[in-house]
Amino acid sequence: MHFAPLPYLDPGSGSFLIQLLIAALLGIGVAVRASWSKIKGWFGIKSEPKADDEDDESESR
C-alpha cells in the first residue's frame, strides 16, 4: 500500500483488507441513504438533519 507518506503505525494487513470490505458495503448504504433523501426532496419531504457534525454542541453524550 502506498499512500504517501506511509503511516507511522502499522495498520495491519488483515485490518486493512477487512476495512476495505466492510467500508465498501457500508458506503453503499451511505449512497442509498443520500439518494433516498434526494428522491424524497423531489416530493418536498425534508429528511431530518443528522445530529452530528458542524454544530458546535459536542456529541459526547
Place this chain on the structure above:
Amino acid sequence: MTKMTNQNPGSGQLSASFRDPSGFLFWRNGTLYRQINRQYEGEYARLMESGLYDRLVKAGLLLTHVEVDEPAEQPDLAFRLIQPERVPFISYPYEWSFGQLKDAALATLSIQRRALKAGMSLKDASAYNIQFVRGKATLIDTLSFEVYKEGQPWVAYRQFCQHFLAPLALMALRDVRLNQLLRIYIDGVPLDLASQLLPARTRWNFGLLTHIHLHAGAQKRYAGAEVKSRRATMSRQAMTGLIDSLESTIRKLEWKPGGTEWGNYYDITNYSDAAFEHKKELVREWSARLQPSLVWDLGANRGVFSRVAGASGAYVVSSDIDPTAVEQNYRQVKDEKTPNLLPLLLDLTNPSPSIGWGNEERDSFLGRGPADMVLALALIHHLAISNNVPLPQLAEFFAKVGKWLVIEFVPKADSQVQKLLVSREDIFPGYTREGFEEAFGRCFRIREAVPVRESERILYLLERL
C-alpha cells in the same frame, strides 16, 4: 481554571512521547512544550489554516495550544514549538468508567468526522491521546492529523477497534471489570481475545460481527500479507459509512450501573445526617482555608466530598474502587458540567503501576502526585483491617501522596468496623485512637482533631512534617 500543580515538571523529553516522528513533548524549566518537526509542517499548516483547529477547540474536542518563540529541543529536526494547555491530571483508559471510555471513543469519531470535512484524517486513534479536560473527553495530541487523500483507508481503524470498541463491548456485554485488560495490553485488547471472550450472540450484532469477529479472523488469515496498493482504495463515502457504523455500534453499547457493593453506599451508612453534614462542613472549611490546587479524594464513592472540596476551586481527582460509583460520579459530572472533577477507577490496595516501554510510558498513580491535599474519609478501616496494612505503613503511604491529609478515624466500636471483623479474628490490638495518633504523628503534625457529631468517628487535619 485554577493554578495547576506540576506533574513531573523538570526537563527532558517525556517518556511516553517517542513513537510519532512528527514531534515530541518535553519539559523545560517546569513548562511542557511540544516540538513539531519539519516533516509535519504541511499537516500542521492544514490543521491551523483550514479552520479545523478552531472548530475542534470550540467544540471542546481538542486541547488548545499557543505557538512560542523558544529555542527548539532538537533544532536539526524542528519546525516550531508550541505550548499546549496544561492538563491538570493525566488519567488512563484502565482508570475510566464505562461512560468515560465510551465518551472518549465518541469524541475520537467526532474528531475524525470533522477532520475529513477539512481534508484531514486521524493517523492514530489511541485512547491515551484522550484526556478529560474541563470534564470533557478531549484530544491532547495536536500531531494526530494527516492530510486525507481520497481513496485512502483509515490507518487508525485497527487501533480504534482495539483501544475502544473491544473493551467497551466486553464491558457492556461480558463484564465491566474487563476494562482492566487495558492495563495489560497497552495497545488495546487484541481482537482475537475480545472475539473469544464476547458472548456468541454478539455475532448477530452487525457492528460487532464485522469490526471485532470478522476483523479478528482477517487479522489471523492475512497476517503479514502484502496489500496491493492499486486495489486498496476506499471512497470517501465508504469512509463515512465506516465511521457511521463504528459510531452506531458504540452508541448502542450500554452499561447500567447496578447494585454493586458500594453503588448505594450513602444510603446504607450507619451515620446520621448530622454527622454527614458535620463532615461536609469541616471539609469545606479546611479546603477553603488551605486553597489546594490539586486534591485527591481516595475512596470517594460518588464524590460527595470531592464536590465540597472542589468548591474551593481545587481540581479534584475523585477515585474509587467500585465501577458503579465511578460511573455515577461521572454521570453527575456530565449532568452538572463540573469542570474541575475527575472520577477515577482505582484500587488503592493495588494502584495503577507504571507500564509500557522501559516501564515508564504510562505513569503509576503515585508517580502522578503528590497532591496538595488528600481526603481519606471512611477509608482507613478498609485499608487497616480488610487489607491488613499496619498503621505506621498507612501513615507513610499518605505522607507520600499529599502535603495535607484530611483523614477520618473510624474506631473499632463503629458498626462498620464491627462488620469487617465479624468473620475473622481481631488481630489489630493497635487499631485505637491512640495507636492512630502515635503512628501518624511520626509523619504528620496533627493540626486539628474534631469528633464528628453524633458518631464515634474523628476527623483529622494533618500536615506532613
